[in-house]
Amino acid sequence: MSAALVYEWRRITSIRSTYVLVALFLVATGLVAYLVAQVTQGSFGDPGDGSDGMIGSGSVPLGVVMIAGTNFLSAIFVTTIAAQSFGHEYRYGLIRLTLSEYPRRWVIFTAKLIVVVVWVVALYLLSMVVAFAVVKIAGVAIDPVTSETWLQLLRAGLFLVGYSILAFMLTLITRNLVLGVVIPLLLGAVVEPLASAGLVDRLPWLPQYLPISAGQTFLNGGDDLGRGGVVFLAWVVGLSVIGLVQFARRDA
Amino acid sequence: MIVDVQSLSKAYGSVQAVHELSFRVSPGHITGFLGPNGSGKSTTMRLMLGLDHGTGTTLYEGKRLVDHRPVTKVVGSHLDAKFFHPKRTARAHLQMMGSEAGVSRVRVDEVLELVGLQGVADKRPGGFSLGMGQRLGLATAILAEPQVLLLDEPANGLDPQSIQWLRDFLTHYAQRGNSVLVSSHLLSEMQLMADHLVVIARGRLIADESMSQFVSRSTKNDVLVRSSDAVRLAAELRAQGLGVAAETPEALAVTGAGTDRIGDIAFAAGITVRELVNRQASLEDAFLELTSESQDFAAGSDPGAMPADGGAR
Ligand SMILES: Nc1ncnc2c1ncn2[C@@H]1O[C@H](COP(=O)(O)OP(=O)(O)OP(=O)(O)O)[C@@H](O)[C@H]1O
Ligand SMILES: [Mg+2]
Numbered sequence: 001m002s003a004a005l006v007y008e009w010r011r012i013t014s015i016r017s018t019y020v021l022v023a024l025f026l027v028a029t030g031l032v033a034y035l036v037a038q039v040t041q042g043s044f045g046d047p048g049d050g051s052d053g054m055i056g057s058g059s060v061p062l063g064v065v066m067i068a069g070t071n072f073l074s075a076i077f078v079t080t081i082a083a084q085s086f087g088h089e090y091r092y093g094l095i096r097l098t099l100s101e102y103p104r105r106w107v108i109f110t111a112k113l114i115v116v117v118v119w120v121v122a123l124y125l126l127s128m129v130v131a132f133a134v135v136k137i138a139g140v141a142i143d144p145v146t147s148e149t150w151l152q153l154l155r156a157g158l159f160l161v162g163y164s165i166l167a168f169m170l171t172l173i174t175r176n177l178v179l180g181v182v183i184p185l186l187l188g189a190v191v192e193p194l195a196s197a198g199l200v201d202r203l204p205w206l207p208q209y210l211p212i213s214a215g216q217t218f219l220n221g222g223d224d225l226g227r228g229g230v231v232f233l234a235w236v237v238g239l240s241v242i243g244l245v246q247f248a249r250r251d252a
Numbered sequence: 253m254i255v256d257v258q259s260l261s262k263a264y265g266s267v268q269a270v271h272e273l274s275f276r277v278s279p280g281h282i283t284g285f286l287g288p289n290g291s292g293k294s295t296t297m298r299l300m301l302g303l304d305h306g307t308g309t310t311l312y313e314g315k316r317l318v319d320h321r322p323v324t325k326v327v328g329s330h331l332d333a334k335f336f337h338p339k340r341t342a343r344a345h346l347q348m349m350g351s352e353a354g355v356s357r358v359r360v361d362e363v364l365e366l367v368g369l370q371g372v373a374d375k376r377p378g379g380f381s382l383g384m385g386q387r388l389g390l391a392t393a394i395l396a397e398p399q400v401l402l403l404d405e406p407a408n409g410l411d412p413q414s415i416q417w418l419r420d421f422l423t424h425y426a427q428r429g430n431s432v433l434v435s436s437h438l439l440s441e442m443q444l445m446a447d448h449l450v451v452i453a454r455g456r457l458i459a460d461e462s463m464s465q466f467v468s469r470s471t472k473n474d475v476l477v478r479s480s481d482a483v484r485l486a487a488e489l490r491a492q493g494l495g496v497a498a499e500t501p502e503a504l505a506v507t508g509a510g511t512d513r514i515g516d517i518a519f520a521a522g523i524t525v526r527e528l529v530n531r532q533a534s535l536e537d538a539f540l541e542l543t544s545e546s547q548d549f550a551a552g553s554d555p556g557a558m559p560a561d562g563g564a565r
Contacts, residue, residue: 003352014345101349
């Protein structure tokens with residue numbers, strides 16, 4: 001397994017597009033953090049700390065700003081990094097070389113998954129630093145950090161990891177990098193909101209079981225947090241199992 | 253290392269690409285892997301590597317590939333000249349591919365130099381020519397100094413000097429006790445390089461024998477006889493049950509006997525013989541004869557013919 005981890009690490013660090021995507025991710029995150037800070041500053045305080053929040057309080061809840069990395073724009077870049085893990089190998093036929101080196105397929109599957117998760121977590125931590133720096137440099141006042149802030153940040157990190165794994169698995173299943181990135185994005189930004197709105201009368205429970213909606217319920221906190229988390233996790237695990245089984249069974 | 257291929261079969265939908273194929277690749281020499289287009293050579297190599305799932309097994313020194321470690325010291329393969337990321341430099345590609353066997357940087361440089369890519373080691377291979385891609389593929393295959401090499405048309409796209417280099421390289425590699433299986437459509441090249449042949453057509457084994465045995469099966473192994481009285485000589489030879497074809501008014505192509513017997517027959521009949529030589533068929537002759545019935549994608553037999561209504565409208 002350690003050799004496969006080395007392989008995967010060398011793979012991800014030896015193409016420039018990884019670094020370009022990291023840069024784009026951080027820029028997008030900084031931008032969104034700045035906008036969120038500007039908007040938040042003039043409108044409301046942190047409802048997460050139990051208070052009602054004060055309109056025009058002049059300070060922003062740190063947690064809201066620092067989860068900027070999980071917005072759809074930023075997430076595109078992270079999920080692309082995750083999708084490239086298998087996407088590049090299928091696109092360029094390299095998968096056949098990879099699998100001749102690692103014929104036990106679950107080994108390379110696991111190594112790729114681990115490396116992707118490590119990168120996503122590292123990028124998320126980096127994005128928080130960037131968001132914090134942007135808010136500080138912009139001279140925006142920040143609300144004191146509460147334990148709820150930390151939980152919010154943790155949930156956002158978990159959401160980003162899960163979302164990236166969805167992209168990773170969808171790329172593996174479709175063997176197509178673009179689909180792996182676009183499907184979760186379309187689901188979250190278009191399909192699920194439309195389906196939920198369109199079917200609100202007939203299937204009012206539907207949004208609870210859609211992957212990205214459930215993930216966002218978990219991310220946003222509130223009463224349905226637990227159920228959202230479980231549904232989101234079920235999607236991630238379910239697609240991972242399908243991905244691995246297919247990967248092991250199909251021809252390279 | 254002996255590679256034992258045991259009844260490999262693989263179907264893609266209704267296409268039976270490989271059917272109950274068994275053969276052995278032995279160390280110490282080069283085994284040529286021949287077959288018409290679509291006969292299943294590449295599929296067989298993918299099956300041998302466990303890339304495609306079919307039935308049957310391939311044993312490397314008695315063990316399946318998955319039970320060996322490091323795998324890349326057992327078998328190195330080169331299946332396609334394009335298996336790399338166009339933006340990852342040749343050196344980084346090799347360093348990545350060397351991870352399984354823990355290949356050192358020094359070895360990466362060595363291999364780059366060996367295949368003549370040292371000058372472009374830090375260039376992106378997206379712009380590589382076909383021949384350069386083949387070299388990078390070969391470099392990947394030999395990186396961990398495997399005991400078995402599986403090469404699918406490695407000479408495709410190489411210039412004559414490079415082909416000669418490849419032949420020398422593979423010959424030496426095999427002589428060091430390694431097993432080499434190489435497919436190619438360049439039959440004259442294969443004749444110079446391989447000692448043993450595995451020939452398949454439509455996924456089935458046609459021949460698994462030494463180069464000389466295979467070539468001797470061709471009817472083009474004959475004796476050329478030139479004589480002042482070719483007509484009478486032909487009659488005498490036919491009377492002895494030999495096959496005779498007139499090539500020119502005074503030259504005959506004779507099959508079914510060697511130069512000694514033909515000389516004796518002519519002497520007994522009192523016919524002057526001016527030339528008497530053994531002619532050996534080429535690998536190409538033998539291959540074309542033995543696979544003529546099993547070609548899947550035969551082109552029209554008359555390459556000069558034009559479609560009846562082709563051309564102007
Ligand atoms: N992935 C695939 N899907 C469907 N059919 C396939 C696939 N790969 C190979 N085949 C079929 O299997 C048969 C054998 O193909 P293969 O590529 O192994 O032949 P080959 O001997 O390598 O031919 P060539 O000399 O042209 O390289 C062909 O009929 C081909 O169409
Ligand atoms: Mg082929």
